Amino acid sequence: MKKSLIMLIAAVAMASCASNSTEKSESTTSTPSAETAVLVKTATAEVQTIDLTEVYTSEIKPYKENDITPAVAGLHIDKIKVDVGDHVRQGQVIVVMDQTTLKQQELNLATMQDNYDRMKPVHEAGGVSDQQIVQLENQLNLQKEVVENLRKNSTIVSPISGVVTARNFESGDLFASMPILHIMQINQLKVMANVSEQYYTSVKVGHPVEIEVDLFPGETFNGKVTRINPALDAATRTFGVEITIPNGKERLRPGMYARATFTMGQREAVMVPDQAVQKQAGSSERYVYVIKDGVAEYRFVKDGRRVGNMIEILEGLEAGDEVATTSFTRLMGGKKVEVKNE
Structure with a gap:
């Protein structure tokens, strides 16, 4: 009788242990794991003074030419x-x-x-x-x-x-109507640009202009406005500007394709690195991920001028906002992030 009682107590104890083990296992299985944060690098939107530049394309012409x-x-x-x-x-x-x-x-x-x-x-x-x-x-x-x-x-x-x-002729030829020779003055050159009417009061004679040509990438040549057409083109709403370029070493030549950059003034702008601004697939819209309290917020923005590797944000950001600059393929709105800028 005593032996039977001991065996019964042992059986109850084993059943109890098995039950506790099962409950712990089920408890462990049903508890979700903590969300893994995405590592990102960030940059802070800053107010910077930027130049208001406009670029016009044209062909370089000789300063003077004669038949x-x-x-x-x-x-x-x-x-x-x-x-x-x-x-x-x-x-x-x-x-x-x-x-x-x-x-x-x-x-x-x-x-x-x-x-x-x-x-x-x-x-x-x-x-x-x-x-x-x-x-x-x-x-x-x-x-x-x-x-x-x-x-x-x-x-x-x-x-x-x-x-x-x-x-066009050789010695001994009978002169006809075609010019014998053509001569160009190229120690100075000129570029004609058609500038938007909104800048008519900004452009003056003597206005500095930077000239770039494809033959010399990364190099600029200094010119200045020497003549301004007093009348606007009614069809294009532009006015003609003549730019004179010193060319003492004759590196530039008539006929070259030129880009003339005018600086029309300055303004304060909210700027972020250009890699922070992404293009919405299938549309022209741009967006950024704003990082706030360890969470990524998907936000549409309107971009403006590019200055070097920075881009102006016209709408959607304020100075001081922190934006992601990496890990875009793993980000989404509401995603937890860990900032690591070292």
Whole structure:
């Protein structure tokens, strides 16, 4: 009897232990694990003073250019003294025309002058009518103009200092309508920009402009506004601005594609690193993750100007807001985060 009682007590104790073990196991299984926080790096939205810049594209043009064309057609070219690529000075003789026609017309002028000189006393004596002497005088004056024009065009000088960029004839050719040479002044260059009408009162003569070209990436050339068109284009609502660029070393060339950057003023702006601003898939909207009290908040923003690796936020953030700059693929609104900026 005593032995049976002991065995019963042992059985009850074992059942109790098994029950407690099962309850603990079930309790452990049913309790969810703590949420794992996402490690992120962050940056703080800051107010910065930014330049208000506008960029306009255009083609670089020579400061001056001239076609070298004699005023008299039908003459042979005796000698062209320069070639493409040659630098010339203002006033330098660059083309000599054939002198045969000039010499013949000078002989004709001398003959007509002698004839007039002989007939003038006869006219004064009444032997020649007024009409005849006036006709002789008109013919003489006309011949003087012909000779003077030929003399002016017998040697042609460069009207500007520059470089020869085209040659259309050879020595001995008969001059036709096409220019013999084309000369460009390139120690200074100019760019024409069509600027938005909202900046008409901001742009003045002397306004500095930065010029960039693809041939020299990362390098800027300094220019300044030298002329402003007083009238606006009614169709485009822009006004023309001429920018002059010093080019003493002639690194820039006419025909290059240029970007002209104007600084129109400054303003205070809320700025964040550009990697903090993400693009909403399938739309043009931008968003950031604002980190507050260890939680990521999904927030739409309106971005503005880019300055280096920073971007302006026009709407959606205030100075002092902390935004995520990493781990975007693992973030979502309400997600717990751990900031680690070291």
